[in-house]
Amino acid sequence: MNTEEKPKETVRVWDPVVRIGHWAIVIAFFIAYLSGDEFQGIHHWAGYTVASLVVIRLVWGLLGTRHARFSSFVTGPRAVFRYLRGLMSGKADRHLGHNPAGAAMIIALLLSLAGTTLSGMSLLAVEDGRGPLAGVVATQQSSADPVRETRSYSDDDENDHEYGDDGSGEVLETVHSAFTYLTLGLVALHILGVVASSFAHRENLVRAMFTGRKKPLS
Numbered sequence: 001m002n003t004e005e006k007p008k009e010t011v012r013v014w015d016p017v018v019r020i021g022h023w024a025i026v027i028a029f030f031i032a033y034l035s036g037d038e039f040q041g042i043h044h045w046a047g048y049t050v051a052s053l054v055v056i057r058l059v060w061g062l063l064g065t066r067h068a069r070f071s072s073f074v075t076g077p078r079a080v081f082r083y084l085r086g087l088m089s090g091k092a093d094r095h096l097g098h099n100p101a102g103a104a105m106i107i108a109l110l111l112s113l114a115g116t117t118l119s120g121m122s123l124l125a126v127e128d129g130r131g132p133l134a135g136v137v138a139t140q141q142s143s144a145d146p147v148r149e150t151r152s153y154s155d156d157d158e159n160d161h162e163y164g165d166d167g168s169g170e171v172l173e174t175v176h177s178a179f180t181y182l183t184l185g186l187v188a189l190h191i192l193g194v195v196a197s198s199f200a201h202r203e204n205l206v207r208a209m210f211t212g213r214k215k216p217l218s
């Protein structure tokens with residue numbers, strides 16, 4: 001008998017959509033981050049991957065398995081602060097699904113990722129007239145100012161922005177950058193939270209995000 005594997009002592013918590021989705025977001029986010037400056041082809045596709053995974057996660061949060069549903073883990077601020085106080089004093093309640101502070105962070109991360117990808121797509125639309133938002137963001141601008149559209153198309157300097165000459169490209173670049181760094185800051189806190197909760201409850205939460213299994217509540 002193999003005494004090291006004790007499947008009966010753990011319960012399934014995270015389904016494959018949550019687990020594979022999580023690690024795929026992590027990989028795609030860092031590919032998008034590292035390619036942002038130079039490799040635009042890779043950058044856009046990594047960004048679209050993040051955006052699609054966020055949409056899938058949002059839908060799964062409504063329709064998914066028990067611990068994946070937002071209704072099972074999103075709480076009000078009081079529960080978040082109670083959990084954080086408990087963490088400081090070593091008396092935080094253990095949760096089988098996400099704890100209240102982790103849950104608040106997850107919502108913040110998903111919103112920040114949505115902001116990062118939407119601002120990226122808007123930037124691409126305004127700068128190059130390309131991407132899924134080209135018909136939405138850039139067409140509205142160009143039809144509002146047909147003279148500028150004609151002028152920019154006749155200008156073939158490749159560094160010139162066809163649509164963003166009114167400064168909206170620069171604003172969006174700042175917004176896109178700000179969301180990227182906001183996400184990075186949240187990720188740092190997220191990892192800190194994962195480590196703190198893992199110590200507090202003496203369980204390896206990172207491993208649980210791979211295996212999907214945790215010890216049951218006693």
Ligand code: HEM
Nearest residue numbers: 018022026029097098099102106109187191194205206209
């Ligand atoms: C780009 C970086 C990251 C993002 C955007 C991110 C985002 C998320 C999201 C959205 C969830 C919720 C999972 C779900 O319910 O679907 C989550 C959970 C989790 N993440 Fe991350 N994550 C990142 C990096 C990491 C890293 C590097 C680690 C490992 C140290 C990690 C460990 C975990 C763990 C353990 C959970 C489950 C927390 C719990 O048990 O309540 N994450 N993360």
Ligand code: HEM
Nearest residue numbers: 032033036037044047048050116117120121123124177180
């Ligand atoms: C989570 C996903 C994303 C991350 C982390 C990210 C990050 C970055 C970073 C770090 C830069 C360089 C900014 C700078 O030099 O100041 C950048 C630029 C840019 N990103 Fe993203 N981005 C993401 C998604 C997207 C998406 C989905 C699109 C559009 C499809 C996009 C379009 C752009 C464009 C057009 C630029 C400007 C490139 C240039 O003109 O030099 N990004 N992004």
